Amino acid sequence: MKTETTIQGLSASLQSARAARKTIGFVPTMGNLHQGHLNLVREAKKLCDVVVVSIFVNPIQFGEGEDFESYPRTLEQDSHLLADVGCDIIFAPTVDQMYGKQPRLTNISVGGITQDLCGQSRPGHFDGVAVVVTKLFNIVQPHFAFFGQKDYQQLAVIRQLVKDLNMPIEIIGVPIARDTDGLALSSRNGYLTQEQRQTAPVIFQSLKQAEKDLHAGVALSEVLQNIKAQLSDAGLVVDYVEARQPDLQPINVFDHDLVLFIAAKLGNTRLIDNLQIQLKT
Ligand code: AMP
Numbered sequence: 001m002k003t004e005t006t007i008q009g010l011s012a013s014l015q016s017a018r019a020a021r022k023t024i025g026f027v028p029t030m031g032n033l034h035q036g037h038l039n040l041v042r043e044a045k046k047l048c049d050v051v052v053v054s055i056f057v058n059p060i061q062f063g064e065g066e067d068f069e070s071y072p073r074t075l076e077q078d079s080h081l082l083a084d085v086g087c088d089i090i091f092a093p094t095v096d097q098m099y100g101k102q103p104r105l106t107n108i109s110v111g112g113i114t115q116d117l118c119g120q121s122r123p124g125h126f127d128g129v130a131v132v133v134t135k136l137f138n139i140v141q142p143h144f145a146f147f148g149q150k151d152y153q154q155l156a157v158i159r160q161l162v163k164d165l166n167m168p169i170e171i172i173g174v175p176i177a178r179d180t181d182g183l184a185l186s187s188r189n190g191y192l193t194q195e196q197r198q199t200a201p202v203i204f205q206s207l208k209q210a211e212k213d214l215h216a217g218v219a220l221s222e223v224l225q226n227i228k229a230q231l232s233d234a235g236l237v238v239d240y241v242e243a244r245q246p247d248l249q250p251i252n253v254f255d256h257d258l259v260l261f262i263a264a265k266l267g268n269t270r271l272i273d274n275l276q277i278q279l280k281t
Contacts, residue, residue: 001083003090007139010091022049026142028133031055032072032187033081036177040146041085043174052140053082054091061128072187108134110157113248117153117261121239126157133158137169145169150176150184152274156248184273191269200266202234207260207275215280220254231264239263
């Protein structure tokens, strides 16, 4: 496995793979890797000859007062984990390498689906994601790129971006990896105190309870209220609890498949999760 920190170095490393028409798979991450990230790499290994994983904490997708500075940077540990799952190339550029010293004059804004859910409380976040992912796609030029369903809205934004701009890349969504108690794995879980970590599984528990209730015929509005109450009672501060159709269109009644979304703060840590719920036929 190679680690490249410059765009030139990465291009040189990929040259022979491109010449041999090998399939290139790409997994963009911000590092501090866990099994959720590694599952993306495992999926990439199944479909592709060469797998590139980027590790880059992207400053422009963090809002003011968010955790850009404190975001965990653990490149050495990440490298060991990636070697074990067969990653071929790590691309770990500096901020300077990605954004240079000149001001950036181009923005990429995916409309509609970025306006609410996480877009509402994190203005500019999805523009920052769209810009960095586009840059990384142009740098790596992969055939396939892998994203987690943990960031469901982000995955939808990337699919839209690729479709709208005719990027010749197939986007693969990978299911959420969870800890044994149901908590969705996240680099931000490391911010939690021991006590908060014991509380956090209430997020997944409330989603599973909601699934049961919906299948038992409880009204969707009541189910959403129950989730909010469960989270508040456990000491979380709810950002949003919402139900959407799988394409993120609004839904008011459980009359077709839906996705439940939660964003909530536990202390200073913002956690997100979602659960896809199928209408039983
Ligand atoms: P991040 O490093 O948080 O930017 O995440 C990089 C990629 O890993 C994104 O596509 C995430 O959706 C994905 N990811 C993060 N956590 C999980 C998880 N628990 N399960 C599946 N994918 C995940």
